[in-house]
Amino acid sequence: MKEEILSAKNIEVLTAAxxxxxxxxxxxxxxxxxLSLAGESGxxxxxxxxxxxxxxxASLKLGGEIIWQKRRFDLAALRKDTxxxxxxxxxxxxxFQEPSSFLNPTLNIAAxxxxxxxxxxxxxxxxxxxLSRGLLELVGIKEAEKKLYSFPHQLSGGEAQRVMIAMxxxxxxxxxxxxxxxSNLDVTIEMEILSLIKNMQQRFGFAVLFITHDLSLVRYFSxxxxxxxxxxxxxxxxxxxLKDISNPYIQSLLEAAEALQDYE
Amino acid sequence: MFRNPIFLSGFFIIFFIAFVCVFAPFITSYNxxxxxxKEALLSPSSRHLLGTDxxxxxxxxxxxxxxxxxxxxxxxxxxxxxxxxxxxxxxxGFYGGVIDExxxxxxxxxLCFPSFFLILSLVALARHPSLYIIMAIIGFTSWMSxxxxxxxxxxxxxxxxxxxxxxxxxxxxxxxxxxxxxxxAWGPVMVNATLSMAVAVLIESSLSFLGLGVQxxxxxWGNILLEAKECLGVGWWMSVFPGLxxxxxxxxxxLIGEGIRESLHK
Amino acid sequence: xxxPKVSLEVKAKLTKxxxxxxxxxxxxxxxxxxxxxxxxxxxxxxxxxxxxxxxERIPLTLFINLTSLFIIFLIALPLGIIGALKKGSGLDRxxxxxxxxxxxxxxxxxxxxxxQALAVHWQIVPxxxxxxxxxxxxxxxxxxxxxxxxxxxxxxVSTFGxxxxxxxxxxxxxxxxxxxxxxxxxxAKGLPQRLILLRHALRNALLPVITILGLSVxxxxxxxxxxxxxFSLPGMGRLFYExxxxxxxxxxxxxxxIGAVLTLLGNLLADIGYALADPRxxxxxxEK
Numbered sequence: 041m042k043e044e045i046l047s048a049k050n051i052e053v054l055t056a057a058x059x060x061x062x063x064x065x066x067x068x069x070x071x072x073x074x075l076s077l078a079g080e081s082g083x084x085x086x087x088x089x090x091x092x093x094x095x096x097x098a099s100l101k102l103g104g105e106i107i108w109q110k111r112r113f114d115l116a117a118l119r120k121d122t123x124x125x126x127x128x129x130x131x132x133x134x135x136f137q138e139p140s141s142f143l144n145p146t147l148n149i150a151a152x153x154x155x156x157x158x159x160x161x162x163x164x165x166x167x168x169x170x171l172s173r174g175l176l177e178l179v180g181i182k183e184a185e186k187k188l189y190s191f192p193h194q195l196s197g198g199e200a201q202r203v204m205i206a207m208x209x210x211x212x213x214x215x216x217x218x219x220x221x222x223s224n225l226d227v228t229i230e231m232e233i234l235s236l237i238k239n240m241q242q243r244f245g246f247a248v249l250f251i252t253h254d255l256s257l258v259r260y261f262s263x264x265x266x267x268x269x270x271x272x273x274x275x276x277x278x279x280x281x282l283k284d285i286s287n288p289y290i291q292s293l294l295e296a297a298e299a300l301q302d303y304e
Numbered sequence: 305m306f307r308n309p310i311f312l313s314g315f316f317i318i319f320f321i322a323f324v325c326v327f328a329p330f331i332t333s334y335n336x337x338x339x340x341x342k343e344a345l346l347s348p349s350s351r352h353l354l355g356t357d358x359x360x361x362x363x364x365x366x367x368x369x370x371x372x373x374x375x376x377x378x379x380x381x382x383x384x385x386x387x388x389x390x391x392x393x394x395x396x397g398f399y400g401g402v403i404d405e406x407x408x409x410x411x412x413x414x415l416c417f418p419s420f421f422l423i424l425s426l427v428a429l430a431r432h433p434s435l436y437i438i439m440a441i442i443g444f445t446s447w448m449s450x451x452x453x454x455x456x457x458x459x460x461x462x463x464x465x466x467x468x469x470x471x472x473x474x475x476x477x478x479x480x481x482x483x484x485x486x487x488x489a490w491g492p493v494m495v496n497a498t499l500s501m502a503v504a505v506l507i508e509s510s511l512s513f514l515g516l517g518v519q520x521x522x523x524x525w526g527n528i529l530l531e532a533k534e535c536l537g538v539g540w541w542m543s544v545f546p547g548l549x550x551x552x553x554x555x556x557x558x559l560i561g562e563g564i565r566e567s568l569h570k
Numbered sequence: 571x572x573x574p575k576v577s578l579e580v581k582a583k584l585t586k587x588x589x590x591x592x593x594x595x596x597x598x599x600x601x602x603x604x605x606x607x608x609x610x611x612x613x614x615x616x617x618x619x620x621x622x623x624x625x626e627r628i629p630l631t632l633f634i635n636l637t638s639l640f641i642i643f644l645i646a647l648p649l650g651i652i653g654a655l656k657k658g659s660g661l662d663r664x665x666x667x668x669x670x671x672x673x674x675x676x677x678x679x680x681x682x683x684x685x686q687a688l689a690v691h692w693q694i695v696p697x698x699x700x701x702x703x704x705x706x707x708x709x710x711x712x713x714x715x716x717x718x719x720x721x722x723x724x725x726x727v728s729t730f731g732x733x734x735x736x737x738x739x740x741x742x743x744x745x746x747x748x749x750x751x752x753x754x755x756x757x758a759k760g761l762p763q764r765l766i767l768l769r770h771a772l773r774n775a776l777l778p779v780i781t782i783l784g785l786s787v788x789x790x791x792x793x794x795x796x797x798x799x800x801f802s803l804p805g806m807g808r809l810f811y812e813x814x815x816x817x818x819x820x821x822x823x824x825x826x827x828i829g830a831v832l833t834l835l836g837n838l839l840a841d842i843g844y845a846l847a848d849p850r851x852x853x854x855x856x857e858k
Contacts (some may be wrong), residue, residue: 086632090754095758097749120765125757125760126760126761126762128760129757129758129760132758133758133759136751136753136754138751141750141751141752142751142752142754142755142756142771144752144756144774145752145848145849145850146773146774146777146847146848146849147769147770147773148849155759155765155769156759156760156761159761160760191849191850191853193850193853194853204755207755207759211759211760233656314613404622416666416830416834417789417829417830417833418789418791418792418830419788419789419792420791420792420793420795421792421795421810421825421826421829422826424638424795424810424822425814425823425826427814428813428814428819428822431817434652473704495709502673502674506676509676509678510676510678510796513678513796514796514799515815516815529678529679529682531801532682536682536685536686536697537686537690537691540686543679543682544683546679547679547682547683551674551675551676552674554673554674554675555671555673555674558670558673559670
């Protein structure tokens with residue numbers, strides 16, 4: 041019997057002009073599982089990813105609550121409460137779509153990696169440096185020592201994504217939110233990164249919220265899937281029983297995914 | 305644009321100042337150049353609303369008529385700089401190639417010098433600078449930034465589809481510039497022009513303050529402050545009021561420019 | 571250029587001395603050759619070499635302007651950071667108003683008002699000049715204090731004008747930096763707010779500010795003319811003013827060239843500073 045680690049209730053996001061981006065979102069994530077969040081571009085997937093921990097910019101209105109590890113967090117209040125926010129982020133990690141945009145261009149990799157150890161886990165700098173080196177090797181970066189002191193713009197797309205994964209692992213998360221982690225990468229690298237995430241997940245046992253628009257990946261990666269369309273959840277299912285879904289929209293998505301697979 | 309509070313506040317300030325300066329004869333009956341030594345250095349009273357200067361001339365009158373000069377210089381100078389700048393910038397941006405290189409180098413060379421130094425040098429060259437020469441000098445040393453602005457706008461607009469479409473329809477290049485490109489590039493140039501006018505007013509009053517601009521007995525806000533410097537400690541009204549006039553004019557123009565910029569970004 | 575009453579003989583002599591009888595091209599080339607060696611000829615006013623006159627005035631002007639830049643940097647940074655953090659709040663609005671007022675305040679009016687209030691009325695600081703009459707008799711500490719008293723007002727005036735513009739720039743850059751994607755990740759890592767501000771955002775925001783500081787050199791030089799004249803300080807700006815008043819063309823030319831050199835130096839330093847600070851330029855992509 042799996043326990044629920046994250047339960048989101050009635051999440052709503054509006055623009056300043058009162059237009060809905062997300063409405064009435066309810067979501068449950070269970071410990072150790074991989075849940076996919078699928079939908080086409082513009083359905084609000086990335087917004088939901090950020091909304092779950094209150095990471096949205098102040099220009100958007102946020103409503104709803106989450107229950108994390110049996111504690112209730114009101115999302116609107118979370119944005120202003122830095123203490124709770126930091127605690128939450130200490131246990132929930134993120135990886136994003138374009139790794140190079142999300143890494144600070146003026147700090148080297150060592151700085152960006154060690155700060156997680158230093159500020160979240162109170163390690164000293166030498167300890168943090170060792171741990172960082174080990175992590176880089178774990179995620180498959182060759183010449184870890186050299187890459188440690190390089191800057192984000194010197195890394196390839198795949199390397200940058202591995203660094204982001206390393207930073208996410210450094211937090212020892214109970215949940216990893218992966219927002220389209222491979223959409224910007226070459227197909228060959230895509231599979232490497234995905235299998236890396238899968239390995240790490242099996243090894244460390246954290247849950248993953250995997251956000252994607254690519255249904256073929258959903259089947260490979262996750263046990264459950266939730267479909268998002270125009271800001272609302274339209275369907276929820278096990279990945280094993282995808283074909284049984286009667287929703288015509290989902291069916292057309294599945295057909296498109298399969299057609300592409302045959303083509304490839 | 306006309307709903308933007310910043311723009312509106314600037315606009316009203318400038319409107320008010322321009323209005324009182326233009327209608328000066330209706331507001332004050334004093335002649336700004338009428339010397340009356342019996343009335344010298346009087347503090348503000350009901351007879352002389354802002355007091356008098358060392359030669360007994362009414363300060364309010366001198367401020368209003370001097371305002372005409374300062375505003376005119378600012379306006380004409382900016383007009384000249386925008387005309388030259390838009391012309392050169394458009395040619396550079398549109399024709400590209402060698403012409404662009406030459407004009408851009410020319411701009412770079414002009415920008416090597418501190419502008420105030422350049423202006424002062426030209427004033428020195430002119431021996432007895434008249435009002436029109438000062439307008440020209442300021443205009444001829446500030447055309448570089450509208451030129452760069454419009455060149456940048458044109459370079460980016462050139463790639464846009466509607467321009468390519470217009471050109472392929474066979475419209476003459478000049479027509480494309482006038483009817484398609486300039487209306488789109490106008491915004492930033494307008495912002496730049498209002499801010500330049502603020503700078504032009506400051507430059508004119510600085511020059512007059514140094515004795516190198518508008519010469520007495522013709523009043524200008526700057527040269528009234530020069531006279532104020534001579535009687536520092538007596539006659540505080542001579543330092544305060546012309547300065548306030550300059551300050552509010554420049555502030556108003558800055559607000560207008562900022563208001564336009566904000567409404568462009570929406 | 572010549573006083574019309576001068577006799578023809580003297581006119582001929584002077585023409586020969588200044589080489590005005592040579593063909594125009596030759597004159598230009600001679601001039602170029604001398605300019606490159608910073609030989610600007612002699613001042614029409616007192617016959618001394620122009621370059622000497624300029625050299626003795628540069629230190630003071632540089633000192634005042636660099637001190638101003640330094641103080642501006644110290645004040646504009648916190649102002650800009652606060653403005654970006656608390657965007658839209660009462661404090662931010664107050665700072666914005668202050669910035670606009672600063673932009674619009676004519677520097678010579680400020681100087682005049684301050685002179686009137688602080689020097690004449692309340693007599694806290696001296697009215698003008700660089701040193702007091704008794705300066706040579708002061709102790710070492712006394713000399714420093716005297717200099718400081720005389721320079722307070724000029725430095726304040728010089729700083730005030732540029733401060734507004736630069737604070738505003740810092741605020742905009744900080745705001746841009748704080749809206750960047752890497753800040754989202756920094757927050758997602760659970761880092762303390764102060765660290766995010768100072769380490770992540772500020773580093774990126776400062777890059778363009780370095781350029782701006784270098785580019786403000788010509789503006790500061792122009793401003794020097796005004797406040798050095800008002801406060802009777804023996805600097806480059808005041809020298810320019812004297813040269814213009816006396817129509818001393820060699821001096822004016824020389825100062826114009828030196829002004830251009832300083833401007834270009836400022837640009838160069840700004841470029842170098844930026845290249846050193848931005849890792850994307852310091853290390854070519856793909857190379858170590």
